[in-house]
Each structure stands twice: as C-alpha cells, then as structure tokens.
Amino acid sequence: MVLYLVGLGLGSIDYMSLKAAEEIKNCYTIYLDTYTGFISKDLMNWLTKEFYGKLRLATRRDLEDNLGRILEEARETGIAILVPGDPLIATTHISLLVEAAKRKIPYKIIHGISIYSAAVSITGLQAYKFGRTTTLARFGDPRETYRIIKENLERGLHTLVLLDTADGGLTIPGALRKLLEAEDSLRYGIVREDTLAIGLARIGLQEELVKVAIVRELITESYPPPPHALIFPGELHF
Amino acid sequence: MVLYLVGLGLGSIDYMSLKAAEEIKNCYTIYLDTYTGFISKDLMNWLTKEFYGKLRLATRRDLEDNLGRILEEARETGIAILVPGDPLIATTHISLLVEAAKRKIPYKIIHGISIYSAAVSITGLQAYKFGRTTTLARFGDPRETYRIIKENLERGLHTLVLLDTADGGLTIPGALRKLLEAEDSLRYGIVREDTLAIGLARIGLQEELVKVAIVRELITESYPPPPHALIFPGELHF
Incomplete structure (x- = not known):
C-alpha cells in the first residue's frame, strides 16, 4: 500500500487541495501532525468529524519514535500523514520519506500551500x-x-x-x-x-x-x- | 460584486483548492491567464468543460489593456481571474488589485500552491x-x-x-x-x-x-x- 504525506495548506478547510481531500478518504488511518504548523479550529473539527475513528493526533514524538510502526502499517494499508502547509517545507518529514524508501514502502507527496x-x-x-x-x-x-x-x-x-x-x-x-x-x-x-x-x-x-x-x-x-x-x-x- | 483572483496551483486539476473550485462556480465570467505559468492539458480540458460558455482565455494584453473593462464587469457580477500557481507570486497581477482598489471594487485573493x-x-x-x-x-x-x-x-x-x-x-x-x-x-x-x-x-x-x-x-x-x-x-x- 501507500504512505501519503499530505499538505493541508494554510490551515483552513478552504485551502486543502482537491487531491488531498480525495486521497485521504481512501486511507485506513490518518495521522495529523499537530506540531509543525497551524491548524484552525474549523479544520480540526472538520477532520475530526469527516474521519471519525480513523484520525489520530500525532505529536513530534509519535512521528519520530513510532515511525517504524507507522511505516509498517503503511505496508499493509493506506496511511496518510497530514501536515499543515507544504509537508516538506519544514523538512522534519523528510526523514520519514528516507525511512520509507529504505524499507521499500511506496509513498506519495501531496503538496500544500505554504x-x-x-x-x-x-x-x-x-x-x-x-x-x-x-x-x-x-x-x-x-x-x-x-x-x-x-x-x-x-x-x-x-x-x-x-x-x-x-x-x-x-x-x-x-x-x-x-x-x-x-x-x-x-x-x-x-x-x-x-x-x-x-x-x-x-x-x-x-x-x-x-x-x-x-x-x-x-x-x-x-x-x-x-x-x-x-x-x-x-x-x-x- | 467581487473580483476573485484565484491561484490554480501547480497546473493540474488535483492541486486546485476546495475554495478555488467552489468560489469560481458562482462567477459569471472566468478569465484564464494563459501567460504567467503552466496549465496542463487535463486542467485546460476540465476548465473548458466545467465552465463552458463562461471561460475566456486571456493573454497578457487582455488583462492589461482591457483591465478597466474587466474591472467594471466585476462591479456588476462575480468575475474570476484564474492564474497558475499563486496568483501574486509573479507580481504581474498586483496592478490589477491596485486598480480594483482605486475603483473601490471589492476583491478576494485565493492563494494557490506555488x-x-x-x-x-x-x-x-x-x-x-x-x-x-x-x-x-x-x-x-x-x-x-x-x-x-x-x-x-x-x-x-x-x-x-x-x-x-x-x-x-x-x-x-x-x-x-x-x-x-x-x-x-x-x-x-x-x-x-x-x-x-x-x-x-x-x-x-x-x-x-x-x-x-x-x-x-x-x-x-x-x-x-x-x-x-x-x-x-x-x-x-x-
């Protein structure tokens, strides 16, 4: 399966791309990066409602220490990691892709407005x-x-x-x-x-x-x- | 009414924002800037089909020499100017907003992925x-x-x-x-x-x-x- 690294844009629902909204629908678990950027209350509420039961709020620690577990999950099912802005501008997430590449887990990057x-x-x-x-x-x-x-x-x-x-x-x-x-x-x-x-x-x-x-x-x-x-x-x- | 200056993102349909897709639906005429950036064939076909009869391909000349006419149109009805990328990164379009402000025509900017x-x-x-x-x-x-x-x-x-x-x-x-x-x-x-x-x-x-x-x-x-x-x-x- 695929790991999607998805940019949410400027932090409102409005600025999510059509592709982002579409691709994450098909994912089994959705991790929301809550530490590299801004997410408005509206967007948070929308995500919580839209992806009820699938959404996990992720701290830096979750995405760093538990990286292996998340990546292995992506081997089996579609996983999305949602990141405010463009998912790679803060560079924190590049290590995630490097590790995915090492483990031969396919990934897709969906840019966001930064x-x-x-x-x-x-x-x-x-x-x-x-x-x-x-x-x-x-x-x-x-x-x-x-x-x-x-x-x-x-x-x-x-x-x-x-x-x-x-x-x-x-x-x-x-x-x-x-x-x-x-x-x-x-x-x-x-x-x-x-x-x-x-x-x-x-x-x-x-x-x-x-x-x-x-x-x-x-x-x-x-x-x-x-x-x-x-x-x-x-x-x-x- | 309102002049919408809309960023299309990286040139595919995928990268249009939810807000962009939504707002332009309500516009009476849609001008597509064909000179400051890249628009894929798919996106062009989609826009042509989706906005049949409303879409006008605009050259630099159209948006500069005929600026006054377009702005006065926006005074009466909703007008959108679609621009690849972020509509203001190339700065060509800032003159449009300056002129709109002078004429007291309200405008809205919708950022795109640049x-x-x-x-x-x-x-x-x-x-x-x-x-x-x-x-x-x-x-x-x-x-x-x-x-x-x-x-x-x-x-x-x-x-x-x-x-x-x-x-x-x-x-x-x-x-x-x-x-x-x-x-x-x-x-x-x-x-x-x-x-x-x-x-x-x-x-x-x-x-x-x-x-x-x-x-x-x-x-x-x-x-x-x-x-x-x-x-x-x-x-x-x-």
Missing part, C-alpha cells in the same frame, strides 16, 4: 527580491534571526521572518520586542522603533490582516491570534 | 538555506541569473532557478547550456560540466521527475516536457 510563498505574495513585493527566509522561536535567542535580516538588507533584499506557532504562537509585538533586544545587544541599527516593517497575521484565513507601519506602531496594534509573520523590506522597487 | 515553495520542498533541502530565487528567460541574457547564483553560493546558500514557461518552455538542458555560456563570459567557475545540480521537471504533476547529477549528465538526460526548474546547491547540511 506560508513560505503565501506571505511573500500577499504583500505584492517581488518574490525575486527576497533573501533567505528565517524563523523566530518563542523562547530562543533572536540574534541569529537578526543576523539574517542584516545579511539580506546589505544586499537590498527583503526578509520573511516566520514566527513560532507552538504553544499559542509568537505574536508580532512579541517578535518585535525580541528583535529590539537583539538590536540592543548587536547594535546593527536595523530594527528600531522607526523601522518600516510588515506585520502579517493569519494569512489566507478569514481574519487575515496585513499591516505596513513603523515598529513603534506595529508593536501596539491589536491582531487576530497567531500564526503571525513579519517582513523587513530591503530596497523597495516603487 | 512552484516557489514546491520546488524547494520536494528536494528535501532546508527552505531556510535558500538564497534569492531567480528566473531564466528563454531568449535573454543568462548573466544576471548567473550573478545571483554566485551571490548565493558565496554565502553557502542554495539557488532555485525557475525556467521560462512561455512558448513550450525552457528545458533543463537548454538552461544549462545558457549558464555554461554565461560561465564562458564571466569566468566565475560556478557552473561547469562537473558541477552538482538538481533538475526538476513537472513538479507536482504526474510525470514529476527530480534528478540530482553533475551538469554533464543533466544536460544529456531526457525529461518530460516543461515546466522545468533547476537548483544549484550551496553548502549541504548532511
């Missing part, structure tokens, strides 16, 4: 003017992220900063405070109170909000709940 | 290790593309090179020949016969092919028809 492209496109900025993308963890050192913004800026490029979605998610104001701290420590002069940035909340979801303003304003704005992201523009082409 | 993320993810390379993405035109100077590959490589980053899809599309061998010419002219020593690269053909479509090899081998390989893309890896993390 925040990696949607956040870029929604701003109207040119995709070709983006440098390296980075992430900011909720409890971690922001200085590496800050260095990447600097590296891109020096070449005139925009930076997409994806914000941690775990445990309720890192917010735009929370992320900006962390970056202002990094500035205090590194003194690059890149993110300051008067720096222009773009705050992105719940891209592709109903409450989607895109706000272009200086940091001081972005930090006091109110937003719908995460997932949030930030863009620091490089040279603007208009 | 090659910009799918090509990155399918390789298993870390998205965070990609530098700036670039494109290579079928009839154009490859030296700018070559400079971007160099710029990324100097920072240890991977480069995604999207290949022109117009007029049958630029192939992997065709693109590599152009880049070898750029090397002859610029002498950066980056793309040579023994350089490792990744050839990507028809990502997300049934005949999908990913081939990792040195340029000499990639150039003589046979591929399914375009769309094609290339990745030049920077530092590999395994």
